[in-house]
Amino acid sequence: MNEALLQFIWQHSLYNPAGLQTVAGEPVIIIYSGRINRDAGPDFLEAKVKVGQTILVGNVELHNRSSDWLRHGHQNDTAYQNLILHAVFENDVAEVAANTPTIVLKNHISEKIMETYARLIKTTNKLPCAGQHTFVKDITKESWLSRLLAERWEQKLSDWNVLLENSAEDWRNLLYWRMAANFGFKTNAAPFLMLAQSLQLNIPTRHKDNLLQLEALFFGQAGMLNGDFIDDYPRELQREYEYLKKKYKLRQIPEGLWKFLRMRPVNFPSVRIAQFAALVHKSLHLFSQIIETHSVKEITPLLEVKASSYWDTHFRFDVLQEQKSPKTLGKSSIENIIINTIAPIQFLYAARQDTSILQELALLLLENVPAEENVITRLWEENNWPAANAAQSQALLQLYNNYCSKKRCLECTIGLNIIRMQ
Ligand code: SF4
Structure with missing residues (x-):
């Protein structure tokens, strides 16, 4: 397990919620996992959980091991003083986060999820999900491609905005x-x-x-x-x-x-x-x-x-x-x-x-412009995802260059769907 995967599992509720409880034995229901925080501070913000009979709203911190709490120095950091939950994969050191309910997720996560993730990350295939993305629905792929194109243009056009400002x-x-x-x-x-x-x-x-x-x-x-x-x-x-x-x-x-x-x-x-x-x-x-x-x-x-x-x-x-x-x-x-x-x-x-x-x-x-032909679009074509037009070839370029080649499968809709299928 690594922390990025644990965050992914938490964010998309890919754990089995049945029988979740704190290490002290109180039942736990996750009502809302929270909003992922990419900045400093706890991993998820504004989550909502029920611990025993009490509903709590606030921030959640995730760790691979409970001892990471100490290793990361959270015990001395005020940003971590008011958490509502500490969710760990393994509880190797007991009661590190004083006053914060701790849950252990290890027995609630399917091994298949970890195996699928490991396959995506460890493969030497240029396209880590080759052979698996074909199981993802066409409508899911199309909407992901639209978002990728928007992302590509957003990146490109931010430079153009600067040029425009420079030219009055x-x-x-x-x-x-x-x-x-x-x-x-x-x-x-x-x-x-x-x-x-x-x-x-x-x-x-x-x-x-x-x-x-x-x-x-x-x-x-x-x-x-x-x-x-x-x-x-x-x-x-x-x-x-x-x-x-x-x-x-x-x-x-x-x-x-x-x-x-x-x-x-x-x-x-x-x-x-x-x-x-x-x-x-x-x-x-x-x-x-x-x-x-x-x-x-x-x-x-x-x-x-x-x-x-x-x-x-x-x-x-x-x-x-x-x-x-x-x-x-x-x-x-x-x-x-x-x-x-x-x-x-x-x-x-x-x-x-x-x-x-x-x-x-x-x-x-x-x-209405034909798809581009280059090394990357050919790679997609060989792997059963041919671009139907230039909007799709641009999106597939963005996907390959910014996600596949960097193994950002956990941030990719295709990766999410492949892991979800497990
Ligand atoms: S980033 Fe997405 S499309 Fe690319 S290899 Fe990973 S799962 Fe597949």
């Missing part, structure tokens, strides 16, 4: 920064965000009708126009950038931040920057369009961009490709942007406006 609540700026980070995808998200933050939105907006100037601004600020070039195109960008740099007193970010290694050439940051410049060039009022549009079919054309013609034959400056290939933003990249930027920004905007209908629409948008 300018939503166009937030969209510009997050969209840029998204164009960097996982590997180059950070330098892409730095790039956008190094170039205030009003500057590219002023030059949005001139694609060459936009490219000069973004490539120049990215530090990718330093050095000598052979091709006319980067040389022309260099000249434009020199002029714009002086005009706006710009300071570029270090070129060394960009990662090209182990990437498919089509995802090289050079290609992505050219596509991002094309998006800024194309998009008139992108923020209002994105906020007002809730169908994948209508959003997709807004994001369908192609890098300028130089990039049809290049992945990097001065390196000619063998075969021509236009660098359009592909379907999966567009879906990735809807999942990671558009749906969350719509949700945040709706939350700030306190509009639940718009929040629902943002969630619905995600449900």
Whole structure:
């Protein structure tokens, strides 16, 4: 037994309540287990129990062994002076909590619960509950996935709220920064965000009708126009950038931040920057369009961009490709942007406006995007829990990264149901 499991058993009333009694022999009925306390102090607050003929309301402390009371120094701590109950798994030292009724739970807890928990915690399987979660009802799984998605967005959007505050609540700026980070995808998200933050939105907006100037601004600020070039195109960008740099007193970010290694050439940051410049060039009022549009079919054309013609034959400056290939933003990249930027920004905007209908629409948008395909979603699929859409794949990513991989099965609805079945 460990204390986390004992707390879990107490919280969800997974013990057998028949014949519970204090070590002094008084009968005990647990009317309400109490509210779990994650802060300092007793484990459960505001519990309600009947000891003998007396109903008590107050705090409960749980321990694996009664001697833990002394080991934790509770005898000298005023926070533990007014407990209504001390619940222990084993009573190895008698009467440690003076004036507090003590109950021993060992004979009220099924061994199967402990065995199931041990299996979940000790397995080396990447998915500790593989083979067991299939017994959990679909409706339970679906509601857990909805909560996980909400949790994922809450974590993600708290950072976005800070960005929004830093930009004087300018939503166009937030969209510009997050969209840029998204164009960097996982590997180059950070330098892409730095790039956008190094170039205030009003500057590219002023030059949005001139694609060459936009490219000069973004490539120049990215530090990718330093050095000598052979091709006319980067040389022309260099000249434009020199002029714009002086005009706006710009300071570029270090070129060394960009990662090209182990990437498919089509995802090289050079290609992505050219596509991002094309998006800024194309998009008139992108923020209002994105906020007002809730169908994948209508959003997709807004994001369908192609890098300028130089990039049809290049992945990097001065390196000619063998075969021509236009660098359009592909379907999966567009879906990735809807999942990671558009749906969350719509949700945040709706939350700030306190509009639940718009929040629902943002969630619905995600449900209409196909599930992501990656190592984690494949793992779920191999274990009979395929994601039906992007809302579910996002929730399953959250579940794996924040619960399964950290063995937080006791905090997971699936874990609770698996243990409850015992
Ligand atoms: S955290 Fe939940 S879903 Fe993940 S392995 Fe544990 S019980 Fe299964």
